[in-house]
Amino acid sequence: xxxxxxxxxxxxxxxxxxxxxxxxEAMPIIDYHCHLPPAEIAADKRxxxxxxxxxxxxxxxxxxxxxxxIAERFCTGDATDWEKFEKFAELMPKxxxxxxxxxxxxxxxxYFGIDELLCPETAKEIYDECNxxxxxxxxxxxxxxxxxxxxxxxxxxxxxxxLEHHIAIAKDKSFGVQVRPTWRPDKxxxxxKPEVFSAWLARLEVISGIEIAKLDDLLAALRKxxxxxxxxxxxxxxxxxxxxxAEDCTREEAAKIFAKSRGGKPVTAAEALKYKSxxxxxxxxxxxxxxxxxxxxxxxxxxxxxxxxxxxxxxIGFDSIGDWPVAEAMAKFFDRLDxxxxxxxxxxxxxxxxxxxxxxxxxxxxxxxxxxxxxxxGSGWWFLDQLDGMTRQIESLSQLGLLSQFVGMLTDSRSFxxxxxxxxxxxxxxxxxxxxxxxxxxPNDMKLVGAMVQxxxxxxxxxxxxxxx
Numbered sequence: 001x002x003x004x005x006x007x008x009x010x011x012x013x014x015x016x017x018x019x020x021x022x023x024x025e026a027m028p029i030i031d032y033h034c035h036l037p038p039a040e041i042a043a044d045k046r047x048x049x050x051x052x053x054x055x056x057x058x059x060x061x062x063x064x065x066x067x068x069x070i071a072e073r074f075c076t077g078d079a080t081d082w083e084k085f086e087k088f089a090e091l092m093p094k095x096x097x098x099x100x101x102x103x104x105x106x107x108x109x110x111y112f113g114i115d116e117l118l119c120p121e122t123a124k125e126i127y128d129e130c131n132x133x134x135x136x137x138x139x140x141x142x143x144x145x146x147x148x149x150x151x152x153x154x155x156x157x158x159x160x161x162x163l164e165h166h167i168a169i170a171k172d173k174s175f176g177v178q179v180r181p182t183w184r185p186d187k188x189x190x191x192x193k194p195e196v197f198s199a200w201l202a203r204l205e206v207i208s209g210i211e212i213a214k215l216d217d218l219l220a221a222l223r224k225x226x227x228x229x230x231x232x233x234x235x236x237x238x239x240x241x242x243x244x245x246a247e248d249c250t251r252e253e254a255a256k257i258f259a260k261s262r263g264g265k266p267v268t269a270a271e272a273l274k275y276k277s278x279x280x281x282x283x284x285x286x287x288x289x290x291x292x293x294x295x296x297x298x299x300x301x302x303x304x305x306x307x308x309x310x311x312x313x314x315x316i317g318f319d320s321i322g323d324w325p326v327a328e329a330m331a332k333f334f335d336r337l338d339x340x341x342x343x344x345x346x347x348x349x350x351x352x353x354x355x356x357x358x359x360x361x362x363x364x365x366x367x368x369x370x371x372x373x374x375x376x377x378g379s380g381w382w383f384l385d386q387l388d389g390m391t392r393q394i395e396s397l398s399q400l401g402l403l404s405q406f407v408g409m410l411t412d413s414r415s416f417x418x419x420x421x422x423x424x425x426x427x428x429x430x431x432x433x434x435x436x437x438x439x440x441x442x443p444n445d446m447k448l449v450g451a452m453v454q455x456x457x458x459x460x461x462x463x464x465x466x467x468x469x
Contacts, residue, residue, distance in 0.1 A: 003115035005105050010427040015444070016434025023450035024426040027458040028149045029419060032236060032465055033182065033295060033410040036141075038155050038165035041179055044142045050130035051081035054107075055088060057414050059317035060100060066317070068094050076312055082127065089123035099386035106420040111144065141416045145177050148419035152467045154236055157181040159188070159225040160203045163232050170233065178467060183229050183237040183292070188222060189279040191261050192272040201262075213262065215255040219282065226286050235465055237287050238295040239280070242302075243324035246332040247277040254278035284337055288344035293465060297381060298326065299351030321352050321383055327362070334366045345371060345464065347407070349378035356392055360400035373405030373464065379425065381412060390428055404452050407461040426457050 002008075011017045047053050055061055055075070062075040065087060073079045074087040095101045108114040112130050116122050133139055145153065157163065161181070169179045187200040205212050208221035257275045261267050267275070287294045301322035303309045308318055330348075337343045343366050348359050356377075363375035377397045380389035397403050409425035411418040433449055436442045442449060462468060 003109070004117060005109040005115060009106075010424070010431050011434070012431055013434050013438050015437040015446075016431040018446055019430035019434055019450055019453050020427055022446070023453045024430055024457050025423075027426075027454060028151045029422050030152045030458060030461040030465070030467065031150055031411050031419070031422070032152065032154045032293075032407070032461060033156070033238065033412055034153055034418075035156050035412065035414045036153060036416065037414070038157075038163075038169065038179060038181075040141050041145075041153075042165040042168045044140045046140045047134050048131075049081040049085070050127060050134060051085045051088075053134070053415060053417055055084050059315060059319075061088060061091075062317040064095055064098060064100055065091050072312075076316055085127050086120075086123050089118050089126070090120050092118045093120075102387075102424065103418075103420065106424065107417045110420055110423070111147070111417055142175060142177070144416040144419070148422075150177050150419060151462075152178040152180065152465075154180045154182045156184050156238060157229075159183060159185050159222060159229070160200065160207050162207065163229070166232055178233070180233040180235060180467070181229055182295075183226065183234055183287075184239070185222065185237070185279075185283055186240055188218070188283070189276040191257065191267055191275050192269070194261060194264075194266065197261065215251070215258040218258065222283070223286065226290070230290055230292075234292070235467065236293045236295060237283070238297065239283075240297045240300070241280075242300065242322055243298055243326050244296070244329040244333050245273060245277040245280045246329040246336070247274045249274035249278040251278070280333065281336060284333075284344060285340070285342045288337070288342040291345075291466075293345040293347060295347045295349065295378070297349045297351075297378075299324070299355070300382065323352055323354070326355065327358055330358075330362055331365065334362075338366055343368070343374075345374050345376075347376040347378040349381040351382055351384065353384060353389065353392055356396040357400060360396040364401060373402065373407065373460065376405075376407055376464075377401065379406075379409050385412065385421070387428065390425060391432065394429065394432060404455060405460060406456050407464050408456045408458070422457075426453070429453060429456060 007021070008017055011020055065075050066072070068091045070087045070091065074084050092101065092104065104118060108118065108126065112133050114126055114129060116126065118126055163181055166179060166181050169175060187196065190197045201212050201218070204221050204225070208224050210217055210221040210224065212218050212221055254275055257267055257271045260271070284294055299322050300319055302319045303314050304320055305318040308316070334343060348363065350356065350359055359377045363377055366375050368374050377393065380386065380393045383389070384393065394403060397406060409422050411421050413421070430453060433442065433453065437444050437449065
């Protein structure tokens with residue numbers, strides 16, 4: 001009997017198997033968006049147990065554990081590593097059809113050579129074997145990246161970050177993996193959260209060496225940091241927002257709103273929206289002028305459980321899909337940039353699958369006829385980072401755009417074991433194309449279709465981002 005994770009996992013026919021094994025499987029990984037801590041890569045971090053890698057900070061797992069009636073102390077609490085792992089093992093048989101079931105067993109197979117199913121009966125044996133591997137000399141975050149054939153990893157970094165760890169990694173020629181920063185300027189527009197905004201501005205003043213009294217000072221400080229990021233290998237920015245902002249707002253209006261906030265007065269909701277719209281536009285222009293790729297992740301309704309937010313904080317698994325209207329503002333945002341000739345290369349990630357066709361058609365409005373796939377519909381993100389979500393994204397892009405120009409998968413993860421998501425995506429992609437071959441929807445030409453698989457898996461990203469220029 002074949003193990004659950006086997007050579008043909010997700011591959012339902014001979015064309016799919018040939019596409020994956022002959023074309024996709026051996027391709028390197030360009031992980032152009034993740035949340036790995038660069039400090040851990042610089043220090044080549046090691047761990048004491050599988051629990052530390054799997055359950056530390058993983059809100060995907062915590063949500064599922066809570067749904068199975070597992071108490072909070074085994075998620076974010078003070079239970080021991082073994083107790084937390086044991087409870088996660090209790091969850092597994094209840095998680096059939098949840099993507100965690102696939103991801104968990106892929107990681108066990110690829111990084112630990114374990115093909116048994118995780119359940120209460122196998123928990124102790126699997127825990128001990130994983131920990132034996134983890135404690136070996138060859139198991140570290142850098143070794144995992146090399147084992148996964150990672151060529152580039154782009155982290156997510158605030159403009160106030162020193163980038164000291166990126167600089168240290170770049171100086172270490174023995175590693176061989178590019179670890180590049182990504183500019184994430186979200187706190188530059190949280191003017192409606194005065195305590196957060198003021199504290200962030202104070203740190204920006206220190207690291208930029210610019211006193212920030214007015215809007216022009218803020219923009220000068222951000223541009224100085226933008227230049228610093230570029231000098232240290234940055235080629236992408238990212239924004240995490242609830243929706244797209246595109247209200248009309250002149251520089252003079254934005255300056256008055258900023259001055260009001262800097263003077264300690266609360267701004268109105270309408271003023272905050274104008275200011276956010278202005279900053280969203282200005283920072284996009286900066287990216288365009290550098291030739292960077294701008295990523296926009298939108299649609300998350302965050303921290304919905306007030307009681308547990310107060311107790312545990314943000315990003316611990318109490319977020320949902322939001323449903324803000326977005327089409328008109330998105331069109332206005334890009335059209336304004338287009339009229340200036342300042343549309344950067346852009347990747348749009350939606351969290352509500354309702355918006356799949358919206359994005360697939362929107363990106364076609366602003367392709368420039370010069371850069372192939374300049375406007376990208378990003379792979380399934382967060383709640384859509386699973387079999388159905390990724391399939392629906394591929395189908396929408398295929399029908400309304402050009403799948404062949406897609407820059408493919410990313411981990412968007414804080415775990416060094418998440419590179420299996422690239423394998424998962426490639427298997428899924430090959431299965432979709434393989435089924436099309438069997439149905440006569442695309443030619444039974446392995447050279448033709450296989451080349452597209454390799455482009456989407458690796459070559460498009462390599463060319464698009466310019467990491468090797």
